[in-house]
Amino acid sequence: MTQDARSTVYIETYGCQMNVSDSELMLGKLAAAGYSPVETPDEADVILLNTCAIRDHAEQRVIGRLGELKRAMKAGSVVGVAGCMAQRLGPELLTKARHVSLVIGPDGYRALPELVAKARDGERSVQTSFDMEEHYEDFAPRRFDKVKAWIPVQRGCDYRCTYCIVPYTRGAERSRKLDDVVREARQVVEEGISEITLLGQTVNSYHDGSADFAELLRAVGAVPGVRRLRFTSPHPNDFSDAVVDAMGEVEAVCEHVHLPMQSGSTSMLKRMLRRYSREEYLACVDRLRARVPGIGLTTDIIVGFPGETDAEFEETLSAVRAVGFDDAYTFKFSPREGTPATRMPAEWTVSDEVAAERLARLIEVVRAGAREKNLRLLGERREVLVEKPARRGELLQARSRDYKTVLIPGDESLLGQYLTVELTGTTGSTFTGTVVRARDPLPVAG
Numbered sequence: 553m554t555q556d557a558r559s560t561v562y563i564e565t566y567g568c569q570m571n572v573s574d575s576e577l578m579l580g581k582l583a584a585a586g587y588s589p590v591e592t593p594d595e596a597d598v599i600l601l602n603t604c605a606i607r608d609h610a611e612q613r614v615i616g617r618l619g620e621l622k623r624a625m626k627a628g629s630v631v632g633v634a635g636c637m638a639q640r641l642g643p644e645l646l647t648k649a650r651h652v653s654l655v656i657g658p659d660g661y662r663a664l665p666e667l668v669a670k671a672r673d674g675e676r677s678v679q680t681s682f683d684m685e686e687h688y689e690d691f692a693p694r695r696f697d698k699v700k701a702w703i704p705v706q707r708g709c710d711y712r713c714t715y716c717i718v719p720y721t722r723g724a725e726r727s728r729k730l731d732d733v734v735r736e737a738r739q740v741v742e743e744g745i746s747e748i749t750l751l752g753q754t755v756n757s758y759h760d761g762s763a764d765f766a767e768l769l770r771a772v773g774a775v776p777g778v779r780r781l782r783f784t785s786p787h788p789n790d791f792s793d794a795v796v797d798a799m800g801e802v803e804a805v806c807e808h809v810h811l812p813m814q815s816g817s818t819s820m821l822k823r824m825l826r827r828y829s830r831e832e833y834l835a836c837v838d839r840l841r842a843r844v845p846g847i848g849l850t851t852d853i854i855v856g857f858p859g860e861t862d863a864e865f866e867e868t869l870s871a872v873r874a875v876g877f878d879d880a881y882t883f884k885f886s887p888r889e890g891t892p893a894t895r896m897p898a899e900w901t902v903s904d905e906v907a908a909e910r911l912a913r914l915i916e917v918v919r920a921g922a923r924e925k926n927l928r929l930l931g932e933r934r935e936v937l938v939e940k941p942a943r944r945g946e947l948l949q950a951r952s953r954d955y956k957t958v959l960i961p962g963d964e965s966l967l968g969q970y971l972t973v974e975l976t977g978t979t980g981s982t983f984t985g986t987v988v989r990a991r992d993p994l995p996v997a998g
């Protein structure tokens with residue numbers, strides 16, 4: 553069966569925001585080829601899973617989902633696996649899952665319509681070559697979110713953190729041209745969106761041959777209608793003075809940074825090949841705080857990496873306390889085949905029991921610190937952007953510039969609006985708020 557006028561596609565996304573952005577590009581490409589998006593897999597002619605390979609758990613979820621889809625998919629539809637797990641496993645996925653007919657890595661989406669058409673004609677294919685030139689410039693992304701937009705500015709990664717699969721699944725680092733990013737920012741504003749998040753694996757190492765990340769922040773921040781500018785994820789080593797200055801000076805740049813720490817122990821950081829010490833990380837935090845007062849800080853931390861001693865783990869806890877993060881994503885180390893960490897001495901392995909115990913303690917310390925900070929914020933006012941209906945009751949979910957989630961009363965007519973709220977309650981991590989001022993004050997004439 554080949555494509556007809558009513559062909560439909562369903563895309564499910566796993567992993568990071570870069571994958572969400574890639575799914576938007578894939579959907580745009582397939583829409584241009586005549587496919588309409590649908591909300592559930594059972595009615596779709598084409599089902600795509602855009603996958604993540606960062607931890608074994610992420611891959612197991614996809615394997616489980618593929619099993620479910622095998623039973624749920626309608627006769628005649630095709631299943632494709634895209635993204636990092638597709639890149640990592642390649643043809644192996646075709647033998648593992650007989651109902652998968654297309655495996656396509658992060659640099660292969662240009663061929664999507666053609667490969668999907670082949671799949672629908674019964675031909676199975678694998679496309680996992682890297683393409684250093686590919687930024688999908690001519691694609692028109694179909695954005696899932698109406699309030700904020702992801703804009704990829706860099707693909708791949710040139711760091712070699714010893715735990716990380718990403719350099720192998722997304723290839724070497726390359727940046728889009730500044731002009732292309734600015735053009736997309738203008739389009740986003742035309743679509744009615746005023747908050748932009750620039751994406752890259754180590755986004756602040758952005759360099760397009762002539763402009764660096766500081767210049768990029770200034771250029772996108774100067775696009776009329778861009779009211780909030782964020783970026784994720786930066787590497788601590790790439791916060792040059794120029795970048796930190798731009799953050800302080802460009803009005804649109806929000807007072808929040810997600811700054812992956814991974815560990816608070818210098819010897820651990822060395823084994824992870826993070827290329828900074830505990831002291832250098834803390835110094836980076838100090839520089840950001842000095843230049844951007846009140847900046848919100850979130851982070852990623854791994855426990856149970858090979859060789860982690862009790863003393864090293866305690867250093868992570870003390871660094872968490874010293875920084876006072878607003879939130880942290882915490883992970884148990886998951887060995888990824890082919891990464892340097894898997895070649896470390898077997899006796900360095902941290903047992904799952906110890907790792908689980910450390911993770912629980914770390915979460916406790918993160919929560920306690922965030923709670924203490926958040927309690928102190930009660931009574932303060934924040935400008936928030938209303939993002940979406942909250943899962944709970946009649947409330948809306950809104951976000952402050954410093955990345956606090958605030959639940960407020962109101963109906964869907966407020967989606968996409970900026971409001972001033974007073975923070976009235978906190979669960980310890982999220983807030984409830986009351987609206988102090990709806991919309992912007994009108995400019996005074998004369």
Ligand code: 5AD
Pocket residue numbers: 606607715716717812814852853854883884885886887888
């Ligand atoms: N095991 C556990 N966590 C990992 N991360 C990356 N690789 C691994 C791994 N092998 C975490 C890091 C990174 C985040 C996106 O995922 O903390 O910043």
Ligand code: SF4
Pocket residue numbers: 566567568569570571603604605606635636717718721722
């Ligand atoms: Fe997962 Fe990393 Fe790939 Fe994003 S880049 S999907 S986090 S493996």
